[in-house]
Amino acid sequence: xxxxxxxxxxxxxxxxxxxxxxxxxxxxxxxxxxxxxxxxxxxxxxxxxxxxxxxxxxxxxxxxxxxxxxxxxxxxxxxxxxxxxxxxxxxxxxxxxxxxxxxxxxxxxxxxxxxxxxxxxxxxxxxxxxxxxxxxxxxxxxxxxxxxxxxxxxxxxxxxxxxxxxxxxxxxxxxxxxxxxxxxxxxxxxxxxxxxxxxxxxxxxxxxxxxxxxxxxxxxxxxxxxxxxxxxxxxxxxxxxxxxxxxxxxxxxxxxxxxxxxxxxxxxxxxxxxxxxxxxxxxxxxxxxx
Amino acid sequence: xxxxxxxxxxxxxxxxxxxxxxxxxxxxxxxxxxxxxxxxxxxxxxxxxxxxxxxxxxxxxxxxxxxxxxxxxxxxxxxxxxxxxxxxxxxxxxxxxxxxxxxxxxxxxxxxxxxxxxxxxxxxxxxxxxxxxxxxxxxxxxxxxxxxxxxxxxxxxxxxxxxxxxxxxxxxxxxxxxxxxxxxxxxxxxxxxxxxxxxxxxxxxxxxxxxxxxxxxxxxxxxxxxxxxxxxxxxxxxxxxxxxxxxxxxxxxxxxxxxxxxxxxxxxxxxxxxxxxxxxxxxxxxxxxxxxxxxxxxxxxxxxxxxxxxxxxxxxxxx
Numbered sequence: 272x273x274x275x276x277x278x279x280x281x282x283x284x285x286x287x288x289x290x291x292x293x294x295x296x297x298x299x300x301x302x303x304x305x306x307x308x309x310x311x312x313x314x315x316x317x318x319x320x321x322x323x324x325x326x327x328x329x330x331x332x333x334x335x336x337x338x339x340x341x342x343x344x345x346x347x348x349x350x351x352x353x354x355x356x357x358x359x360x361x362x363x364x365x366x367x368x369x370x371x372x373x374x375x376x377x378x379x380x381x382x383x384x385x386x387x388x389x390x391x392x393x394x395x396x397x398x399x400x401x402x403x404x405x406x407x408x409x410x411x412x413x414x415x416x417x418x419x420x421x422x423x424x425x426x427x428x429x430x431x432x433x434x435x436x437x438x439x440x441x442x443x444x445x446x447x448x449x450x451x452x453x454x455x456x457x458x459x460x461x462x463x464x465x466x467x468x469x470x471x472x473x474x475x476x477x478x479x480x481x482x483x484x485x486x487x488x489x490x491x492x493x494x495x496x497x498x499x500x501x502x503x504x505x506x507x508x509x510x511x512x513x514x515x516x517x518x519x520x521x522x523x524x525x526x527x528x529x530x531x532x533x534x535x536x537x538x539x540x541x542x543x544x545x546x547x548x549x550x551x552x553x554x555x556x557x558x559x560x561x
Numbered sequence: 562x563x564x565x566x567x568x569x570x571x572x573x574x575x576x577x578x579x580x581x582x583x584x585x586x587x588x589x590x591x592x593x594x595x596x597x598x599x600x601x602x603x604x605x606x607x608x609x610x611x612x613x614x615x616x617x618x619x620x621x622x623x624x625x626x627x628x629x630x631x632x633x634x635x636x637x638x639x640x641x642x643x644x645x646x647x648x649x650x651x652x653x654x655x656x657x658x659x660x661x662x663x664x665x666x667x668x669x670x671x672x673x674x675x676x677x678x679x680x681x682x683x684x685x686x687x688x689x690x691x692x693x694x695x696x697x698x699x700x701x702x703x704x705x706x707x708x709x710x711x712x713x714x715x716x717x718x719x720x721x722x723x724x725x726x727x728x729x730x731x732x733x734x735x736x737x738x739x740x741x742x743x744x745x746x747x748x749x750x751x752x753x754x755x756x757x758x759x760x761x762x763x764x765x766x767x768x769x770x771x772x773x774x775x776x777x778x779x780x781x782x783x784x785x786x787x788x789x790x791x792x793x794x795x796x797x798x799x800x801x802x803x804x805x806x807x808x809x810x811x812x813x814x815x816x817x818x819x820x821x822x823x824x825x826x827x828x829x830x831x832x833x834x835x836x837x838x839x840x841x842x843x844x845x846x847x848x849x850x851x852x853x854x855x856x857x858x859x860x861x862x863x864x865x866x867x868x869x870x871x872x873x874x875x876x877x878x879x880x
Contacts, residue, residue: 351880358810408875437785439795442809443821446763446785447874450771453743454871480764484740499736500726509727518731528734
């Protein structure tokens with residue numbers, strides 16, 4: 272009938288749980304950049320990079336270590352350090368416990384010794400999935416110990432950063448970790464050792480305003496958010512709309528704040544080249560001119 | 562008497578107004594009310610002791626932010642015999658949120674660096690409410706290194722809500738500017754004494770708060786973030802700022818207990834703004850005492866102690 276044309280069309284209701292049955296958790300992932308649906312296993316092989324747009328999925332600390340160091344060379348240190356609740360902040364212990372459960376990590380940074388392209392290094396990798404990769408006592412302590420170990424062993428230090436900033440629940444103690452890590456880095460600098468930081472998505476706040484910004488060489492992963500004050504806070508406080516691409520890795524490069532933006536696929540090789548330049552000729556020259 | 566009264570000071574203000582009234586009445590009418598006035602003054606003193614003697618953390622925050630609270634400029638005027646202000650970071654500009662220069666302290670040349678807020682809207686705009694841009698932090702760095710070159714001790718006065726958060730600050734490397742200050746302050750080969758005189762807000766405060774001694778005026782506060790932002794980040798509710806003040810442990814007493822600061826400088830009853838000369842004189846004595854204790858120390862030992870002081874901050878368990 273003609274009247275039927277104006278009637279509401281009938282839809283079939285598909286219940287969410289029936290859809291889920293056909294798509295087991297974790298088998299497919301949506302690209303955060305272009306929304307392309309990608310097969311998870313294929314994603315792992317491609318360094319968590321979208322095959323359609325080249326956008327990156329965030330990489331957890333363990334995976335990052337795996338794709339960066341020589342196979343089987345990583346020996347973790349200080350894995351047993353655990354947060355306490357220094358301010359007696361309600362819910363904080365539960366929040367830490369939940370993060371441990373999800374990430375299978377004890378804290379937001381993994382540190383250890385490893386070999387990259389034959390070069391022994393101390394490496395630290397932050398994990399954004401652990402309470403936003405925020406820095407509290409444990410992160411500050413592990414980073415400081417990593418710096419001190421690099422000095423003791425006389426080898427370079429490489430830090431991959433990913434952080435929302437200071438761990439609010441530990442108050443000023445978190446803030447002071449900025450000074451603590453920088454104090455250790457001052458000594459690393461005096462010892463003439465190479466320190467490379469790789470800023471990954473997102474590196475913000477107190478971590479950017481301390482050890483992340485102190486690399487002799489600062490590398491950023493394409494598209495990463497790199498900010499002292501996060502874009503949302505700036506927009507709300509200053510009542511402005513930030514331009515597209517503000518506070519990205521590329522923005523940082525344009526403003527002279529990082530040395531290079533390196534694609535994930537080239538990162539390991541770039542690190543090897545830099546380490547080689549410092550391990551052979553670099554060290555010898557340093558001794559000569561010291 | 563301060564011209565701006567805080568909410569919890571109202572009972573004191575009312576009593577003080579009555580005493581004034583009685584005094585006027587007494588002199589105008591020629592009636593001797595000395596006895597009554599004396600009784601009321603005693604009552605006012607008792608009330609002050611009662612109210613100011615047990616200030617809550619929230620009340621201390623309001624005192625720390627009091628518009629008439631003495632700032633770096635007042636302390637410079639009262640504590641030092643002379644002061645020559647130096648300007649600019651030599652890269653981009655002169656940030657008026659940070660004031661610095663060379664001063665003479667009880668005969669000794671020192672470098673002074675501090676945050677400067679305004680006393681009125683116009684000055685506050687010029688000084689960006691004491692919130693430094695990267696240029697302010699770089700000016701501070703330049704003056705620290707200058708102090709090191711000439712062997713001058715460094716005094717810093719911390720009083721900022723936080724580092725400025727704007728587009729320009731990001732473009733010109735606010736984070737890097739702070740990180741460099743933290744690193745260089747740990748190595749600076751002259752005594753560095755830091756005092757939080759009002760608000761010590763986050764990385765912006767820390768950028769000039771690293772040194773051999775960290776003091777806090779009794780009613781000043783020091784925190785990882787403002788209580789308003791803390792509440793909106795953690796609880797998505799900025800109206801819970803008062804609760805955040807308690808939870809964050811940001812008062813001088815809390816931070817002394819946590820081992821973050823070395824010393825509390827007691828303020829006149831009711832806050833520094835009730836007697837700026839008195840607090841300045843006392844702060845001068847505290848600075849002298851601490852400077853004397855550092856003066857004789859070999860540089861290597863001083864730097865080692867400075868390192869260990871920060872190295873020891875943090876609470877964790879080794880599982």
